[in-house]
Amino acid sequence: MNWTRVYDVLALAAISTATVGALRGVWTDPSERVENLPKDARNNPAAYRSHYRHVIIHGGK
Amino acid sequence: MTRTNCPSCGALVLFSSQATLATICGSCRSVVRQVGASLLVDAKVSAVVEDASPLCVGTTGRYDSRAFQLVGRLQVKHAQGGFWNEWAVVFDDGRWGWLGEAMGALTMYEPEPAGQRTPITQGFGDFIPGEVVEIGQVRFRVREAGRAIVTGGEGELPCAAGQGWSLPFVDLATHRGEAATIDFSDDTPEVYVGRVVDFEDLAFAGLRESLPADHPMARVANAACDTVNCPSCGGGLERRTGAQAESLHCPYCGAAIDLTKSPFTVFAKNDWSGSLANTTFKIGQKGQLEGVEWVVLGMLERRLPRWDIAWMETLVHNDRRGYRWLVEFQGHYTWVEHLNSVPLAKVTEVMVPAGAGREIAPLDSEGTTRRPTVDTTLTFREGGSSVVTKVAGEFYWKIKAGDTAELKDFVKPPWVMSSEESEGERSWSLGRYLHRDDVARAFGVELPGRWGTVPHQPPPQDRWLKKLWWRWLLAVSAVVLGVIVTAATSKREIVVSDSFIVPAPTDPAVLQILKSDPGSPIADAYLDSLVRWYPAFEVPSGPQALEVLVGTNLNGGWMIAHGSLYDEEKGVALDFQEDISYYAGPDWSEGSTAASVILPSVDTGKYSFRFEPIFGEHAGGDIAVTLSVSRDVPLHRWYGLAFFIVTMPLVWLVIARIAFIARRDKQEEEE
Known part of the structure; x- marks a missing residue:
């Protein structure tokens, strides 16, 4: 087994993946997407509460 | 003239x-x-x-x-x-x-x-x-x-x-x-x-x-040899180094022939078992080392009776370089040159003399060391009385089975300097550990298996470290370049910046409701009162990474930070939460007072940031919070991952190297 060649491939793959990942903004996204919110959610607390409150406190209701 | x-x-x-x-x-x-x-x-x-x-x-x-x-x-x-x-x-x-x-x-x-x-x-x-x-x-x-x-x-x-x-x-x-x-x-x-x-x-x-071939002194390097008839059995034996050879050992009858005076005589009879017929190298065999061709002249087996160990020494010759020894022990090989200079020797140390090792140093094309300097110091490792037990071929001195010599080895891997004392004379040699692949390649032979370690054996990982070192350097340079380029091309613009206090709830009724019925309108109204909205900002040329940094003065408490990016036009929000807790004692601490959240891929749009802190507990009462949201931040963690991947093999090799050295030195101490 040519381990230097294996290392070359590994390093190249790591750097290429890092470059593409960094440029395209790929990473684990911690956010939840909440849709169909009213347009005045800013002024209507009852219409939009945080996902945490929505899911945990209100049981998703 | x-x-x-x-x-x-x-x-x-x-x-x-x-x-x-x-x-x-x-x-x-x-x-x-x-x-x-x-x-x-x-x-x-x-x-x-x-x-x-x-x-x-x-x-x-x-x-x-x-x-x-x-x-x-x-x-x-x-x-x-x-x-x-x-x-x-x-x-x-x-x-x-x-x-x-x-x-x-x-x-x-x-x-x-x-x-x-x-x-x-x-x-x-x-x-x-x-x-x-x-x-x-x-x-x-x-x-x-x-x-x-x-x-x-x-x-x-x-x-x-x-x-x-x-x-x-x-x-x-x-x-x-x-x-x-x-x-x-x-x-x-x-x-x-x-x-x-x-x-x-x-x-x-x-x-x-x-010289032209018909010149009386013409001789083609390493090609000429003359024939000597064994005085004991009449067998025809080849002599390759002319008058330099002082003894020749008949492979047929075991006679040790004195070549120093004519007619040649038998000066000893080796206890001949013929077992040297199955050696790795054969007399007359040729190999390429140091960039020149060597021919095998003879070989002998030495034994240290005290430890009951034996090794083979193969004598090779090149017209220009003279003699070398290829020493073979338990499948380990050492390339040895005789020293003409006198090393500076103390009881437990010896220093390499000038010029020594110059030719034998670079012979390993994938080696790990440079030639020794004049001050390279080798440390005494072992010694003992050795005896020649088997001998075959031609030699530059009169050797026979039964000859004894006091040996002392001084070591600094991959170097070993040996002194050999016999009949009041002391000679020195310098050897270099030779990788078995190089030996096999040089002589075109299949080598027997290797076991154990020898004191001057360099860590096998050195070969890979030497090959991988510059590759790692290149890879890390690429990683650093990536970091620099992404940092330079990212604006990292702060779009939200704020400091505020999250008050500790003091109303007993609210506290009771939060505990018993957190989904009640009263609890919701209290939590809604803590929500902070910030002015809308643009995310152009998405997707972009956004970073939310939350700093607190927590000390003995916790809180939950809820954040949302709200796209009013689309009616869509990206919600996230982060628990922040920090507890510390006189000599311990856990958690952190700050948190960072990366939203790696936020699409182009106009967003409002909503922040909702949930007060958990805090020994110090109110919690002071600093908040910032930055857009177009670089995702350096990718390069951190790449650095980890390219570095781990070398870390593993370094650990294996340390383990090898410990094992080698321990084995030598036990012996």
Whole structure:
């Protein structure tokens, strides 16, 4: 087994993946997407509460 | 140049230089001496015998920026056996000197300059090996006080010497490669000084190999060998190094044949079992190391009875480089050269002399070390009394089964320097651990398995570390470049920045509701009152990474940070939460007072940021919060991951290397 060649491939793959990942903004996204919110959610607390409150406190209701 | 006729036979003889005092008639072997206008014949001398030397009369070279030519030579034989060449050298500045050639090793000597001659007050018999003698402000050590006789000669000489002339000499050397010899053949001792030189450094031209094939001295390197008939069984044996060979061991009957005098005689009978027939290397086999071709001359097995271990030593020869030993122990190989310089030795340490290891150092193309410097110090590792148990082939000294020697090994991987003491003589050699792949490649052989470690074995990981080191450096450079480029092209613009206090709930009714019914309208109203909305901002040219940084003064408490990016136009929000807690004691702490959240891929749009803190508990009461949101931040964590991936193999190799060294040293201590 040519381990230097294996290392070359590994390093190249790591750097290429890092470059593409960094440029395209790929990473684990911690956010939840909440849709169909009213347009005045800013002024209507009852219409939009945080996902945490929505899911945990209100049981998703 | 003076051409004249030999007074003895009338043949043409030459005096090509003013330094020439005598010339040897190639026809009648007379030593013709020029005294004024007269030619005198004082003695005769035999023709030189074949000795596999690559040099010949007429060879030119350079030494210390001076051109020189070999104009003649004397073959001299040591009183205790073994002989060497003293080549007469004439420099282009008219001076002369001697180039000693023994076992392939070269030493250039010149007479001390007039007016700077060192007076020698000691008699020949007063010099003791090891004693310090100062010559020309250099402190030499006596290597040997010995006697030799002239056995042959050719060409022109700066002195008159005839057959059988006695040459008492004292050889001296320094740790740094300087050499001197005191010639006691005349009433007034003469001192010659110089240094050990490498074949390649002398820029030789007109070597013997360049002579036409029909020239009497022509010889093709390593190709010529003559046949010796075993005096015991009559078997035809090949001799490859001519007169350099002093003993030859018959593979058919085990006779040890003395080649130093004719007719050849059997000086010992080896207890022959024929077991050396199955050795890794065969006599006459050729291999490429140091960039030159070596031919196997002989091999012997040595044993340390004290530890009941044995190893093989294979003697190889090259016309230009002389002799090397390939030592084989438990599938480990060491390439060894004999040292002509004297190492600086203490009880437990020895320092490599100048020039040593120069040729054997770089022979491993994938090796891990440079050549040793003159101050490289090796540490005593082991020693003991060894005995030769098996022997086959030809050797440059009279060896036989049963010969004993005291061995001492000094080690600094991959180097091992060994002293061998036998019958009052001490010789030194320097060996380098040789990777088995290089041995197999060099000689084109299948090698037996390897087991255990040897003290001078370098960590096998070094080979890979050497190969991977620059690759790692290149990869890390690429990673750093990536970080720099992404940092330079990212704006990292702060779009939200705020500091505020999250008050600890104090109303008992609210506290009760939060605990018993957190989904109640009262609880919601309380939590809604803590929500903070920030002005909308644009995310152009998405997707972009956004970073939310939340800092607190938490100390003995926790809170939850809810964040949302709200796209009012689309009615979409990206919600995230982060628990922040920090507890600490006098000598401990856990958690962190701050949190960072990366939203890696936020699409183009206009967003409002909503922040909702949930007060958990805090020993200090209210929680002070600092908040910032930055857009277009670089995702450096990708490069952190890449760095980890490219570095881990090297970390693993370094750990394995440390483990190997510990195992090797422990094994040696146990032995």
